[in-house]
Amino acid sequence: MTKVMQGIRVLEVAQFTFVPAAGAILADWGADVIKIEHPVRGDTQRGFLNMGGVTLDPQRQTLFEHPNRGKRSVGVDITTPEGQEVLYELAKTADVFLTNYLPHQRQNFKFDVEHIKAVNPNIIYARGSAFGHKGPEAGVGGFDGTAFWSRSGVAISMTPEELPGPLGQGIPAFGDSIGGMFIAGGISAALLHRERTGESPVMDVSLLSSAIWASGAVIAQVAETGVLTRNQMPGTGGAARNPFQGNYTTSDGGTINMCTLSPTAHIKSLFEHIGVPEAAEDPRFSDARALFENAGAASDIMVKAFASKPFEYWRQHLKTYTGQWAPIQSFQDLLTDEQALANDMIIEVEAADGSDRPLKLVRGPVQFDSAPVETTRSPIASEHTEIVLMELGMEWDKIEEYKAKGAIA
Template sequence: MSERANAMPYDLSAWLPPAAQQGSLRGVVVLDITRVVAGPFCSMILADLGATVIKIEHPDEPDYTRDFPPLLENSTGGSFSAFFAQYNRNKLAMTLNVATPEGKEVLRSLVQKANVLVENFRAGTMDKLGLGYEDLKAINPSLVYTALSGYGQTGPYRRRPAYDNSAQATGGLWSMNGEPGQAPLRVGTIIGDLSATLYGVIGTLSALRHAERTGEGQLVDISQQDSVLSLTETAVVSYTVEGKVAEPLGNQHPFVRPYELYPCKDGFVFFGGYTDKFWRISCELFGEPELADDPGIDSMAKRFDPVTYEKLVRPILVRWFADRTKNELESMAGDAVPLSAIKNIAEVVTDPQIAARDMIVDVDYPDYGPLRMVGSPIKMGKTPPQARGLAPEIGEHTAVVLKALAGLSDVDVAELKRKKVIR
């Protein structure tokens, strides 16, 4: 039994970490019917901000990221997914089979007391169950119903299955990433999921503000494809205005130079001193102030020219950086011009700026030990988000939630368990 089971029964806030109870979303109840990343990450951000998030999982098919590596292991052979922990902290957990008549009825009871429901099924799935937005709005008109999916709730692709790669492919980003003249490369993280997450949070909070002011809920419809498209910078207007189709550029910017990766003694750095101001400062820092007035490269327009850049500017930067380490270059110029070491994750985890911003947090998991994970990038003066909460075990709070929100008795809970509606 978890130590959290010693909290007062029937009071859901008592089951949250004390710090989380003071968040700006305190009192907001979120039903989280999601799995993998986009949905769980969305509801986790709300949980970090103080919402009471109830993760609802199928009793026989819980979120399969519970088995994703890396795994925390204990002395008795048990394991707990650090992947799952990072995206499900600060949540309560219950099991419920919403495909059964009893499960549907329970969910409807929970919806009556909830402010937000988040789901990430394919469009139409919840409607087929009789649990779509229109169905639940009739029960709770102020409900904010956030649906995250591959292609959104409308349009010819709405019923297509999708993963992150689907969004990168159909949103245009994949075609733009990689080296010139080579096959496109996917972005090296699940940017389709993560961008949909962030838009999901923004949409949810906006709709929640409207609901609090008017009593009127709404559907928040987030598409991964839409989200990726919004990250393609100037690709759309470059095409619609000039007919240019964005192609892979490697580490270069489409028109700003110098603004890319450069080799140094022990790796690579990013240098973006393309303005006249930063270029002049850089020339002084690296002991060649006369280059700032060189008539061939003395303006941004000249340095932006691809031929001039490759022939005159890039060789200067390669010369400046080649015999210096990343740390030396950052110490020498990082405070004066945009120059940053390109760091691997091991270096990022121990970075002093990351530490100062509390972006790597330590969480002690009972029976498993400490887990270091990503903190919250949201910094707030009065109600800061809390990133040090635990992720729940499967169905850890089922009985508590059913009693507190659905008004069920111990006998009712036992009967649902007997019927395998809950675990």
Template sequence: MGRPLDGVRVLALEQMQALPYATQLLARLGADVVKVEPPRGGDSGRASLPAMTDPQGRRVGATFLRNNLGKRSICVDLKDPRGRDLVLRLAPRFDVVAENSKAGAMRRLGLGYDDIAAVHPAAIYVSVSGFGNTVPTPYGDRPAFAPIVEAMSGVYEMKRTGDRPPTVAPVGALGDIGAALYAAIGVLAALRHREATGRGQYVDIAMLDAVIAMTDIVTNLWSMGLRGGQLGPLILHGFRAKDGWFVLQVAREQHFARLVELIGHPEWAADPRFATRQGWVAHLEDVLRPAIEGWAAGLTKAQACQAMGAAGIPAGPCLGAEEVVADEHVAARDMLVSVPRTDGVAQPVLVPGDPVRMSAVPRADETRPPWLGEHTSEVLSTELGLTSAEIQTLRSAGVVA
């Protein structure tokens, strides 16, 4: 049985993470993704640190390794008119053409939506940029990486305390992953639309838009009167156990009653101090925290959470990286992919697995990220019919590599 996107082909003019993560999702669903990289150095994610070296001794950074499973790589100089023409000739062979350069960059190179649509009207063209391509915005000329749009979403300021500086990139590249998810959704919707109408279209994703959508509580709670990072009257805090911390969420009266019974104070369910959710928050530090942490003092964080879960109270331990790697759920769900290193280091590179599980579709074996330009000759000969001599001429001129 095949995968949902078997037969769908993606030509990805991409770098770093915001688009590569999206096209990796599409590859995991069965799409054939051909990645177009600059001949000198390739995708800038290859230069990230930490890194390993490939069989040719070239650096391959962590950002590249975790965002490019299952793809093929060709090297084409898009700034050379001959390289641009190669992409325009390749485009009609693909369903999706995707790019994540600074807004307007592909248009200036002659590879914008109008250029692709002129040679392939049914193409689905996807752009991922900091602030979008299709709507005028005062930020349109600015470069952006994930932490930049995360800061502009308001979530850093919401979580900042006192005079301390903001915690930057607290969950990794939320701006990249968020934009990638919306890009993938846009592609799937555009493919369905094309099936119904026969028409291609432009899918335009702004990273800032994506992060504002994912940090919805910032503006939503502000509009409802909460200020200074308030999350409303609920218990949503970290508590100390014998060997670390766990997080507890209590937002309903029935959960509060179960909590106080578990920690040995069932009478608090009828205590006037805790008659409202605001009362829980008002007495968190002077009453509830000492009682919860006193109960948990003889338990590991895992034991505390197990007891909470058995009582129907949502709780989770704060895990370190090594604990996540060893976690039984992570193993059961195949959520870490081991990429063997090619530079003599025994520890494989761990890459998050595919979180999409489908009952009618078997999970495919993951294939390693491509080496730089590994498939240039194969793609140009198969797709465009170029001879070895023609490819060598282009290679000698630096147009491909």
């Protein structure tokens, strides 16, 4: 893949997934991403070895690999004066400073905007936060489960009214990964602005703003009409007005999602594909207006047809249908999805355990020149400290001095 960020250095002082995910995207694009980790503990997320009841191997920690592949790790204790000296030396060589530490931490440990800009006025300072960098909760921390899922209205909108309470977020780092892509995009724009004008802006993205943007269409609708639409309880059959929109259960319990929003040109094709071509000639269904007025009757026909054959049959048979549809898949199904694989959406990297069994990760959503991503595993904590500091021209005696004081590892 074309390394569009080749020659760009990113200094990342961040933990967990939200902001590090942006670093992973930039590393995929060719940037040299230097991840600062505590010399003893490393990134706190390295210790998350049980997620949703699934025990993770610390040498194959996929939750950490996802937002940290392709980086170099430098162990620095940023709470010490010596560690801050090292951080400043690194910042002098960087194009981007990337952080999700809280404002009081950035001030206490002297790596807030004014401190980093003092040593490198041309650096892009990029902040990720839970609720935004202004207002009464600017200093409040959070995770995607709080800021992206719960606070934003997403949890309520995704939950059918019939359920006794809101659904929980079933996908770890869901909002983090989405928001990380927004940060990477914002950094790209900021770098372009710096190249054109010489100005290096401070950039902010929050989990809350990420969720609000992702939900923007319905939020605008609510603001305009005052009506909040929520997810419906699962079932089989078409929508009340459009039977070509809905989930249909197959004979073996699979589900086909029909999503033909404008059925006019697809009525004949659909009824032929489900084995009832005569329905296309029925005046109740022969054009979109009639179809909508008789949605229930059409849905009943479709329910019966889909229930007559198994999931895999429909998955193959509907490939020639002219409208829009999709098989409802699990993440496990996705790992062998021919379209996902053809577009290099699943990548492999060597694992830290030295085995010949690679880790399967997901590439970022942007691809350049149709080429797959080439990346490496996430670094072991402090794996590249000496190499990176020597690249700065730091003498070995100085490195040993910092080590002796516990400022680096």
